[in-house]
Structures are given as structure tokens and as C-alpha cells.
Amino acid sequence: MPIIDTRGQLCPKPLIMAKQVFNTLEPGQIMEVLTDHETSLSNLMNFFTALKAIPVSEKHDDGWHVYATKPLSGHVEPVNPEAFCQTSNATPTGKHVVCLTSNLMGKGDDQLGALLMRGFINALAEQDVLPSHIICYNGAVKLAIKGTDTLTSLITMENQGVNIILCGTCVDFFDIKPQIGTGTISNMYQITQILSQASKVIYP
Known part of the structure; x- marks a missing residue:
């Protein structure tokens, strides 16, 4: 199971890291993401939900562990990680x-x-x-x-x-x-x- 450690990273980096690994998963394969930021946890959960990955989070001493499963079948619309970043100021307007x-x-x-x-x-x-x-x-x-x-x-x-x-x-x-x-x-x-x-x- 791939494990991605995003602790210490600010949004949108955790979402981008998660997306890169998620795209390499086989259908039904599970990945784990570690985060130590509550906002990043919320962003990751929303991101994986949009990908129909049925995310589950667990609180541990070292932070939160988020588990996501690549859907077995069915079309999933492309998802832009930045759209799920609550703290990101990087938007197309003004750039x-x-x-x-x-x-x-x-x-x-x-x-x-x-x-x-x-x-x-x-x-x-x-x-x-x-x-x-x-x-x-x-x-x-x-x-x-x-x-x-x-x-x-x-x-x-x-x-x-x-x-x-x-x-x-x-x-x-x-x-x-x-x-x-x-x-x-x-x-x-x-x-x-x-x-x-x-x-x-x-x-x-």
C-alpha cells in the first residue's frame, strides 16, 4: 500500500502529492496519506470523496491517517486538487x-x-x-x-x-x-x- 507523508506541507501540496499517487493506483488498491494539519485533513477527505475513493480517516499520535480506495469501475470526472484547497489563494483570477x-x-x-x-x-x-x-x-x-x-x-x-x-x-x-x-x-x-x-x- 502506497503511503504518502504530507506532514508539514501546506495546501495545495498535500492534495497534489495525493493526486499523483492516486493516479498510479490499480482499481481497488488502497493508499494512505499522513497529515498533521486539520484543514489539510478536511481538504483530503473532500478531494477523495469527489474521486469516489470512499476516504476513511484515523487519528494517531503522529497526526491523521487517511485511507482512500481507487474505484473498481465507473467513470470519475477529472478533479482539480486546488479546487479543494480551503487555504489556497492561487486562483486563475488575477494570475x-x-x-x-x-x-x-x-x-x-x-x-x-x-x-x-x-x-x-x-x-x-x-x-x-x-x-x-x-x-x-x-x-x-x-x-x-x-x-x-x-x-x-x-x-x-x-x-x-x-x-x-x-x-x-x-x-x-x-x-x-x-x-x-x-x-x-x-x-x-x-x-x-x-x-x-x-x-x-x-x-x-
Whole structure:
């Protein structure tokens, strides 16, 4: 059983850590999350409930232990961890959003375009102020595939609270869902909502 220790971590980090492990579980498999913060406990319980994971919490001397079970069957809508973070101030309103429309940057030579996009994502991960969201649609969803030279930087940013949003229609079109290594597969309604609420949208 995977055990994730989120003690000492502030929201949304515990939810992001839990989501990353939950996505790797087999149907029926149980995971355990440790937290020492009552608000994080409430956030985790709400988060796992939305995932239909039937969460159970136990109080121990070292904090709370939350147990969640991956559903055996049935469709579960993609869940954004930050939406369950009661203490988070990171919302799309008043923050910039990066929108990636391709796995290439610019028009012209594809090899150069791939090199430029890798450089952009790696540089973005090193910025002092990160975007609230990175939206990937069309060919840009391929940037989140396991083994790509852009995945590590995307995971780094997600661990720092950036929401990586992947167009579900695009993922299905390219038939790459089993290969996705990070991010939340979403729909065009949510993407439109994020873009409309952003203070600024950057298209590299």
C-alpha cells in the first residue's frame, strides 16, 4: 500500500502529492496519506470523496491517517486538487495563464520548434513567479507524455502548485491517455473558464 507523508506541507501540496499517487493506483488498491494539519485533513477527505475513493480517516499520535480506495469501475470526472484547497489563494483570477497549442514553438523547422519549446518550458519552471495554470491542447498534450524531455519541468511546476490542464478531446484524438505522465485531463468548458478569468494569457 502506497503511503504518502504530507506532514508539514501546506495546501495545495498535500492534495497534489495525493493526486499523483492516486493516479498510479490499480482499481481497488488502497493508499494512505499522513497529515498533521486539520484543514489539510478536511481538504483530503473532500478531494477523495469527489474521486469516489470512499476516504476513511484515523487519528494517531503522529497526526491523521487517511485511507482512500481507487474505484473498481465507473467513470470519475477529472478533479482539480486546488479546487479543494480551503487555504489556497492561487486562483486563475488575477494570475497569468500559459496556453500551449503545440508541442513545437513557432513555425518553420520542426526540430528547431521542439528545441525551442523544451527551452521555454524549462525556463518557465525556473521563474520566480509561476503561472496559475498551464493549458495544453492540440499537439501540446504530447508534452506531458512519459519519457519526454519536457515532463520533468512540468512535474516540477505542478509540485509547486501550477495546474497542468490537458485537453481531454486532444488526448483521446492522439490516443495517448496511458502515456500521460502528469497533469489533469479536462474539458473545453473548464479550459474556457480558466482563460476567461485569467488576468493575462501567454501564448509562446
